[in-house]
Amino acid sequence: MRVNYSEDIYGWDKFSKFIFITGAFIALFKYGKLIGGLLIVYSFWRTRSGNIPKRVEEEMAFLSLGKSVKDYFLKFNRSNTSFSIKNTFGNLKGKLKERKEFLVTKCPNCKQKLRLPRGKGNILVTCPRCSYKFKLKT
Numbered sequence: 001m002r003v004n005y006s007e008d009i010y011g012w013d014k015f016s017k018f019i020f021i022t023g024a025f026i027a028l029f030k031y032g033k034l035i036g037g038l039l040i041v042y043s044f045w046r047t048r049s050g051n052i053p054k055r056v057e058e059e060m061a062f063l064s065l066g067k068s069v070k071d072y073f074l075k076f077n078r079s080n081t082s083f084s085i086k087n088t089f090g091n092l093k094g095k096l097k098e099r100k101e102f103l104v105t106k107c108p109n110c111k112q113k114l115r116l117p118r119g120k121g122n123i124l125v126t127c128p129r130c131s132y133k134f135k136l137k138t
Ligand SMILES: [Zn+2]
Pocket: 107, 108, 109, 110, 111, 112, 127, 128, 129, 130, 131, 132
């Protein structure tokens, strides 16, 4: 009579399945045969293991790791990082273009930042803030 046989071994959990699938995948590669084979053997060994509390502990660690990886990717998507990177580059490009076409200077009187078109020769600039006039070569 082997009444409790099925309860004495651990069986297939998600971690074992994951190891098995990973092992099978690695074994597809030329240099992955040994590692892949070992992973497959290990996954079978886990299913036959009698140390159930230890296996459950591993399963829990695996599942929580899986959850945190998933959370990380969800967070990554939500923060829209790719969009903000694009935006930063866009801004930088705009600034470089601006520097090429405009001359940025400061009013000698009130230090107001002024943006003037380039290539206009000597011009008389009137500060829009304090109405101070000064000559500038653009
Ligand atoms: Zn001024």
